[in-house]
Amino acid sequence: MDPTLLDFLLTFSAILWEAMPFIVVGAVIAGVLEEFLPQQFITRILPPRLLPSVMVGAGLGLVFPMCECGIVVVMRRLLRKGLPLACCIAYLLAGPIINLVVIFSTWFAFRDHKIGPEMVGLRCGLGFLVAVVTALIVHWQYRLYGSDLLTPLAHPRPPGKNNLSPSTSSSSESVGRRTLFQRLSHISATALHDFVDITVFLILGAVLAAVAKQYIAPDEVERLSREAPLLVIGGMMVLAALMCLCSEADAFVAASFTSLHISGKLAFLVYGPMIDIKLMMMYTRIFRPRLILIIFTAVTIQVFLYTALIHLIYQLNGWTGLPG
Amino acid sequence: MISCDDWPVFSERQQSAQTQLQHPGVYTMTDMPDHTHEHHHGHHHHEGEAISAYFTEQLLTILVAGLFGFVAIQMYRGGMLNNLLAPQFHTWVLAGGIAIMCLVILRAVAIWYEAGLLQAHAGHVHIHDGHLHVHSHDHHHHHDHDHDHGCGDHPHTHSNKQREAETEQIHAHEQAAPSPPAAPEAPISQHGHAGHHNETDSEEEDEEVDHGHSHDLSWVMARLLVLIFPVSLYFLGLPNATYSKERQLRMLGQESSLGAELLQELAKDAEIVEEKTLEDGSLQRTLKTKTGLRLLETRKPDGSQPRLELLGGEGRRMRFNDLNDAAFDEAKRQSLQGQTAILEGRFRRLGDKEFTLFRLKMTCCAADTVPLRVRIVVPQALSGFQDFDWVEVKGQIQFVKVPGQERYLPVIMVADITDVRKTEPKGEYEL
Numbered sequence: 219m220d221p222t223l224l225d226f227l228l229t230f231s232a233i234l235w236e237a238m239p240f241i242v243v244g245a246v247i248a249g250v251l252e253e254f255l256p257q258q259f260i261t262r263i264l265p266p267r268l269l270p271s272v273m274v275g276a277g278l279g280l281v282f283p284m285c286e287c288g289i290v291v292v293m294r295r296l297l298r299k300g301l302p303l304a305c306c307i308a309y310l311l312a313g314p315i316i317n318l319v320v321i322f323s324t325w326f327a328f329r330d331h332k333i334g335p336e337m338v339g340l341r342c343g344l345g346f347l348v349a350v351v352t353a354l355i356v357h358w359q360y361r362l363y364g365s366d367l368l369t370p371l372a373h374p375r376p377p378g379k380n381n382l383s384p385s386t387s388s389s390s391e392s393v394g395r396r397t398l399f400q401r402l403s404h405i406s407a408t409a410l411h412d413f414v415d416i417t418v419f420l421i422l423g424a425v426l427a428a429v430a431k432q433y434i435a436p437d438e439v440e441r442l443s444r445e446a447p448l449l450v451i452g453g454m455m456v457l458a459a460l461m462c463l464c465s466e467a468d469a470f471v472a473a474s475f476t477s478l479h480i481s482g483k484l485a486f487l488v489y490g491p492m493i494d495i496k497l498m499m500m501y502t503r504i505f506r507p508r509l510i511l512i513i514f515t516a517v518t519i520q521v522f523l524y525t526a527l528i529h530l531i532y533q534l535n536g537w538t539g540l541p542g
Numbered sequence: 543m544i545s546c547d548d549w550p551v552f553s554e555r556q557q558s559a560q561t562q563l564q565h566p567g568v569y570t571m572t573d574m575p576d577h578t579h580e581h582h583h584g585h586h587h588h589e590g591e592a593i594s595a596y597f598t599e600q601l602l603t604i605l606v607a608g609l610f611g612f613v614a615i616q617m618y619r620g621g622m623l624n625n626l627l628a629p630q631f632h633t634w635v636l637a638g639g640i641a642i643m644c645l646v647i648l649r650a651v652a653i654w655y656e657a658g659l660l661q662a663h664a665g666h667v668h669i670h671d672g673h674l675h676v677h678s679h680d681h682h683h684h685h686d687h688d689h690d691h692g693c694g695d696h697p698h699t700h701s702n703k704q705r706e707a708e709t710e711q712i713h714a715h716e717q718a719a720p721s722p723p724a725a726p727e728a729p730i731s732q733h734g735h736a737g738h739h740n741e742t743d744s745e746e747e748d749e750e751v752d753h754g755h756s757h758d759l760s761w762v763m764a765r766l767l768v769l770i771f772p773v774s775l776y777f778l779g780l781p782n783a784t785y786s787k788e789r790q791l792r793m794l795g796q797e798s799s800l801g802a803e804l805l806q807e808l809a810k811d812a813e814i815v816e817e818k819t820l821e822d823g824s825l826q827r828t829l830k831t832k833t834g835l836r837l838l839e840t841r842k843p844d845g846s847q848p849r850l851e852l853l854g855g856e857g858r859r860m861r862f863n864d865l866n867d868a869a870f871d872e873a874k875r876q877s878l879q880g881q882t883a884i885l886e887g888r889f890r891r892l893g894d895k896e897f898t899l900f901r902l903k904m905t906c907c908a909a910d911t912v913p914l915r916v917r918i919v920v921p922q923a924l925s926g927f928q929d930f931d932w933v934e935v936k937g938q939i940q941f942v943k944v945p946g947q948e949r950y951l952p953v954i955m956v957a958d959i960t961d962v963r964k965t966e967p968k969g970e971y972e973l
Contacts, residue, residue: 221786228781232626232908234772238614239631239638246641327905330867330874399652406648410607413642417610418768431909435792467906474912476870476949538948 229428237287244288248295249409258300275308276349283317290500291412297372304357312349314465314491327469344488352516367509423496430460451525454482458490465491481529489521606769608646613776614639627907784970793913799893834880852957855882857936862901862914862972865952875941889931894923901972917953934965
């Protein structure tokens with residue numbers, strides 16, 4: 219068989235089967251949340267003011283670590299349960315970066331390059347900043363357009379019409395009467411639905427990513443970096459979007475670009491977990507195209523600006539930004 | 543449960559003429575605001591179709607999810623994951639497969655139970671787009687399976703009172719319209735959802751509605767086809783190897799030769815460890831360079847160019863990972879250089895006396911594969927080796943600064959050409 223086709227199938231299968239277990243985890247969590255989490259419960263425990271609640275959302279990954287694939291599945295259910303959209307965006311974007319597993323793997327990947335703590339700090343810091351600012355932008359848009367930004371399945375249920383409200387006696391009775399079998403049946407139904415639903419788009423994303431990967435040579439990006447640093451930041455962002463790496467693994471790939479300036483690596487590491495082909499396909503199951511475009515634009519511009527700024531700071535201070 | 547947001551069929555077609563009112567109790571009734579609930583009693587033709595479509599679709603979901611789980615488990619057992627994922631993720635795939643199988647079994651039992659219910663209540667059952675509703679006139683029975691409905695693929699029973707209300711009111715909620723998987727950015731439309739009704743979308747939607755069942759089934763079929771793709775790959779036994787040679791060469795990229803003068807350069811600052819005169823009058827000195835390289839220098843009495851040889855040694859097996867990591871660390875470089883290493887990897891010729899030995903490394907999955915390489919310098923011209931041959935090499939470790947760059951390259955200086963020999967193929971990946 220044609221080796222190019224086999225390479226394509228290998229990349230495709232690798233991305234798919236790597237993400238599959240985490241989609242299952244996400245789907246089971248989604249099923250359990252759907253069944254047991256009381257409506258509007260999250261709103262009650264979140265800080266009432268916008269900025270603190272968004273910041274809590276961005277830092278939530280430290281408490282509930284999830285990779286970017288699983289997060290998408292869970293988010294849709296949480297949105298339905300009344301999690302504010304801005305919070306959801308903050309967690310969605312920052313969660314895959316600001317969690318202990320990823321922090322450790324980032325530190326580990328750059329440990330021998332002597333820039334471990336630096337990379338971890340900058341990656342988390344930028345991830346947090348980008349997530350919070352994007353969440354605030356989304357919040358502003360949400361006030362303009364409301365739930366039209368979301369796909370129907372992600373619409374929050376109107377307040378007051380939840381299964382805990384005493385307004386309808388029949389339902390509150392039924393909650394207590396549900397048998398274990400019924401509960402399991404519901405959980406399995408939600409989980410299977412979400413699994414199949416998201417997996418379809420994961421597969422499509424993996425196909426696109428695998429096609430794109432056929433045509434990129436990371437080597438050339440690295441060569442470019444010595445000539446045009448600003449161009450390379452953009453180049454690394456494109457690379458991150460096309461490669462669809464798991465946020466646990468991308469630090470090792472970034473570290474393999476040994477002669478790349480730290481700003482290029484950061485662009486790769488901050489952008490990748492937020493925006494990539496596979497994620498964009500999966501986002502279509504929660505967000506309408508308009509919202510996806512908003513997120514995409516906000517994240518892209520910010521990551522570029524911040525990493526360019528960091529490049530400038532390194533240059534002004536005479537730091538090489540290269541492994542010792 | 544797959545059906546809730548993707549089965550607009552039944553109601554959409556019937557919906558257009560009806561007034562859209564929001565049923566106050568609907569959220570609590572169904573737990574799902576995003577579905578169009580219409581209760582059409584007497585449309586038995588549609589009901590029958592709807593029910594069979596509902597079961598078809600449910601069974602297909604169970605089938606395809608079950609296949610997915612089966613393939614995940616089989617890939618773990620058959621070792622097919624070795625080319626795809628790093629070992630720490632193999633167990634995850636197995637666990638994921640088992641979890642899906644459990645869900646599938648649970649779901650199958652629930653569907654079987656629903657089917658049983660369907661038979662028992664023939665004539666009182668209908669589908670509200672994805673929800674199987676059993677209308678019982680029997681109040682006792684009603685309590686047996688009341689509110690057995692999440693996203694609606696569960697049997698419902700309604701009290702007579704509720705039914706009266708339902709016959710008058712259509713619960714039109716929004717609903718995901720079928721959007722073909724190839725064009726997911728196509729707007730997913732809303733339907734008459736009280737509160738946020740989207741007019742532009744509804745217009746588009748009306749056109750879609752005309753396609754009726756066929757359109758919707760084709761959407762489900764399209765999704766199933768997408769899901770079947772990776773499953774069928776497994777049954778074809780693909781992918782069964784790592785990246786092609788062309789791809790590996792591209793990963794390795796351009797490598798420039800360090801040059802034949804490397805040994806002379808490294809020997810410049812050597813200090814003499816031992817000195818002796820041989821029988822033929824030539825002077826033999828054992829040298830040790832600052833980089834830890836142990837050399838044997840022979841000067842003939844005729845004053846010709848001295849001959850430099852590397853000293854061999856016992857050597858120990860080392861990993862590409864360790865050598866590559868050490869290249870970034872001054873202390874590690876110091877401690878490793880001069881040691882004799884034995885390394886196995888694939889061959890890639892760079893020159894007469896120089897080649898790259900490489901192995902692949904993956905952190906999580908094949909998509910993050912990077913080549914790990916060590917430069918090998920041999921004293922005499924090397925022949926009989928082809929690119930991608932598996933080769934075992936023994937020699938002294940050095941770290942050489944890459945010209946024009948701030949990084950070091952691990953190099954193995956081979957004392958004798960016999961220290962390079964073909965070996966049995968190993969796993970592609972050094973883990």
